[in-house]
Amino acid sequence: MLLTTGYTMIRAFVSGFADGVTKAYKTFFSNKKKLTILGESGVGKTTFIKYLKGKTEKEALETTQTINSEKESIKIDKVSFDIVDMGGSKTNYKSWVKQVKDTDYLLYFFNISSIFKKDTDYRIKDDMKQINEYIYNSKNIKKVFIIGTHCDKAKDCDNDQFYQKIIDSKIYKIMLANLGGSDMVCTIFGSLNSTKNFNKISDTVIKVINDEE
Numbered sequence: 001m002l003l004t005t006g007y008t009m010i011r012a013f014v015s016g017f018a019d020g021v022t023k024a025y026k027t028f029f030s031n032k033k034k035l036t037i038l039g040e041s042g043v044g045k046t047t048f049i050k051y052l053k054g055k056t057e058k059e060a061l062e063t064t065q066t067i068n069s070e071k072e073s074i075k076i077d078k079v080s081f082d083i084v085d086m087g088g089s090k091t092n093y094k095s096w097v098k099q100v101k102d103t104d105y106l107l108y109f110f111n112i113s114s115i116f117k118k119d120t121d122y123r124i125k126d127d128m129k130q131i132n133e134y135i136y137n138s139k140n141i142k143k144v145f146i147i148g149t150h151c152d153k154a155k156d157c158d159n160d161q162f163y164q165k166i167i168d169s170k171i172y173k174i175m176l177a178n179l180g181g182s183d184m185v186c187t188i189f190g191s192l193n194s195t196k197n198f199n200k201i202s203d204t205v206i207k208v209i210n211d212e213e
């Protein structure tokens, strides 16, 4: 785990929350909370939810494009919570805004490769323009997660400097500023290519939310 001042960065692929995870799950799911997952198409929003629902790795990794939105009430330990998976198309922006206004926790997913490819970060900038005012005016939002996925595809993914480059990039700073700033945001980098890697991300999310409640 790497924590720095100014913002919270947690490298999900570095295990650090094995202890207390069961307790974290129990506490986390003891109250119904609203979570919204946003991000452009193909970043892993539905994959994340499928893992949360207990699907196998094979099932979770099948591509299923979300057209509008899907609401899930996920029960673990007899307690349910509402999680909204939004389609990543820009045609869903109106619904995104509605969800942002009404959510307790927002998870914004992006594919880390979009940070380094020239001219591919325009979509993230557009997303930020849509949602930023609602985040700053929301009375409900307790925490926003920036989740960088597809780290398994990056050849330098086991190198700290690689993640520092993302943190130092202009587009990351734009995300951080628009999603509520360093006090509001928790950043996680990881992969959804396996159940093990999913667990590293979800355990971190749950732990942070737990600390918030």
Ligand SMILES: Nc1nc2c(ncn2[C@@H]2O[C@H](COP(=O)(O)OP(=O)(O)OP(=O)(O)O)[C@@H](O)[C@H]2O)c(=O)[nH]1
Pocket (backbone or CB within 6 Å): 039, 040, 041, 042, 043, 044, 045, 046, 047, 048, 060, 061, 062, 063, 064, 065, 066, 067, 086, 087, 088, 089, 149, 150, 151, 152, 153, 190, 191, 192, 193
């Ligand atoms: N290798 C790798 N594949 C991933 C990762 N995250 C998601 N995928 C794959 O990317 C594809 C798209 O993932 P989805 O979860 O369907 O994407 P989405 O964000 O829900 O996309 P929309 O529903 O179109 O908005 C799937 O085939 C996943 O298996 C990752 O971290 N690593």
Ligand SMILES: [Mg+2]
Pocket (backbone or CB within 6 Å): 045, 046, 047, 064, 065, 066, 085, 086, 087, 088
């Ligand atoms: Mg989807």
